[in-house]
Amino acid sequence: MLSFFQETIVPHFNFWIYVVIMMIGLWSVIAKNNLVKKLIGLSIFQTAILLLYVSLAVKEGATIPVIESQVLAGSAHTEPPAAEGGKKALPVINPDGYANPLPHVLMLTAIVVGVATLGVALALTQMIYKDFGTLEEDEVLRKIKALHDDV
């Protein structure tokens, strides 16, 4: 049991957390009856995906993906300046010293687009409430069915 914990869960704990959060979100999207609660579940689901991507970007002992000023000034490296006269040597950057920037870029835009789509979803929910007087899914479906039966 303990070896399973140490060998399977601990090195992948970020994925376990993401799966658990994703299951919470998915369950509320499927099982909850209230439309606003479904939207909350959708947001939790999205947060799980963001956590998955950002946790993939983590490197042991790395800092944020902003190149440090000492490296840019060249003082962090002892190698001699470039031979060609006058032209300043470009700093040598160790990629393992910085977190992976790509997932951060993708998730940055995903967060903002998630907010925008959530806004549209809330607007639709408000219109549903205005038209049907309820946010419970089964009551809305019953009222839609009654409307069709009348016609």
Next chain:
Amino acid sequence: MKAKIFASLSVLITGAILLYAVTDFPDFGDPGSPPNAGVPGGAPSASRYYLENTYRDTKVPNVVTAVLADYRGYDTMFETVVILTAGIAIFAILRVLRRDDAPAAPDPDPARTDHTIDGDHHRIIVGTTCRIAAPLIQIFALYVVAHGHYSPGGGFQGGVMLGASFILLALSGSLRETLTRFSESDYMRMAFIGIVIYAGLGLLPMWVGRNFLDYGALSGLFMTKGEEMARSHSMLGVEIGVAVTVMSIMFAMFANLSTRGRLRGGL
């Protein structure tokens, strides 16, 4: 009840399948994992290229900003268009433009909407504090936008903060008062102006026969020595465009959602 059991079962099965797959995933914090270092024998990792060459290509230390605004410029431009589209969609879904129902739906609490510093004692402390805080928040947001090349920050983050400062004003004072400063025609127009700034900066290189969003061609316009600084300056312009759109749409979303599209009364 049956539906909940079915939902729980399907969620548990999904989670079990995902956890079974997780055992093959790279360890947490492993610098040699495929997303961080690429596959051995396969294509080189894009993230390593960005980390090694961003400063050489663009003279921007913040790799995230450089990838966002330069290498992946198309992506970011259309993300901004998605945000604009969401704002237009909320306008189309919610906004009530008829004037004939105005007397039928009066503001629920006139004291809240006819807000004056003397007339509304409930909000005097909160309202005054937020009024003082809002310009400071906006200055910090402008710093986040402008300093995005050298520290964490950029157009999206600064734009959201600018929008939040207007939302704070509307929440603490009144929406009507905030709308006199940042009216509906203002924010909808500014949302489009942000996209025009971004796409216009992208179109300029085509003038001299280069590709769309190839900012290196703008070194003549920005009077820089090399193409690297032109790319750096263009990124700032692009971030400003993103910030303007995000700010306007954030406030538009709040104004429409909190008043059910009437832009009167509200929270």
